[in-house]
């Protein structure tokens with residue numbers, strides 16, 4: 001009996017000490033709601049976490065601390081706070097936490113969006129800024145962009161003449177897939193080249209699964225158990241992408257012609273083969289960056305264009321002004 005009491009007393013002392021140390025640590029954090037011992041503040045988030053966080057921020061301030069499982073999190077909820085995080089102190093917040101989706105889809109977080117802060121992060125950013133996303137490189141694809149947009153306009157004009165109903169969202173997405181594939185891979189690909197589900201469904205799955213609340217992100221030791229079945233879906237998607245990207249890289253290896261306008265794959269293959277990178281840079285890194293470019297470019301540009309067109313339809317005066325400006329070009 002004395003032995004059991006001794007264990008209880010030791011356990012309670014350890015817990016009290018842990019809490020005490022945690023309180024000392026928490027003093028350095030911004031204010032935030034009271035949390036639970038293991039969940040932290042996860043129980044306060046529902047179907048719309050952004051709205052729940054907004055409500056909490058109204059009470060606790062524009063820079064608020066919450067603990068999402070084991071992940072300490074700072075929530076910035078005003079323009080000024082966002083500027084401090086993204087601009088003034090961006091080097092402090094540049095690191096990325098463990099992210100199950102990028103572990104599976106981006107070869108162990110080797111992509112730009114989720115790379116851990118450090119030597120690789122610095123080198124890969126420099127490489128992308130200088131060689132892939134420079135003004136000169138983007139400018140080199142201008143005639144391709146013009147050609148693709150003209151094709152869409154011509155077909156929309158014809159459909160308007162014939163009074164055919166058009167799903168503009170689908171057409172914008174398809175235009176974007178063409179623009180992105182031409183710039184990144186050097187040619188257009190049709191839906192079936194990626195998977196029978198097509199680009200739209202696959203890209204939406206990636207965006208959805210990457211943003212879905214995943215227990216493995218908040219408690220990394222739970223990732224392997226896959227309680228929500230997300231890892232299984234991520235592995236399926238990563239297989240689809242890996243096969244697609246391997247095929248594209250192989251096509252580039254076997255194409256011997258000297259291209260005048262190099263796509264992103266050509267540029268990265270040149271860097272890999274020249275040894276210019278001076279850090280480990282192999283096919284996995286190329287595939288992770290290609291994956292990032294494809295996902296980062298397609299959904300963002302398509303939804304921005306869709307919203308811009310919606311707003312233009314709602315504001316005919318602004319449309320007229322824009323048309324006038326375009327005619328001046």
Ligand code: HEM
Nearest residue numbers: 086112113114125292293294296297298300301302304305
């Ligand atoms: C209207 C279209 C676009 C919007 C609204 C958009 C928006 C964003 C935003 C908000 C971020 C996060 C920035 C941050 O965390 O600091 C981002 C990152 C990124 N975007 Fe875009 N983007 C667009 C188009 C593109 C295109 C066309 C590409 C590729 C050709 C691209 C490639 C990237 C990459 C690689 C990153 C990660 C950069 C990093 O982590 O440093 N984006 N984008």
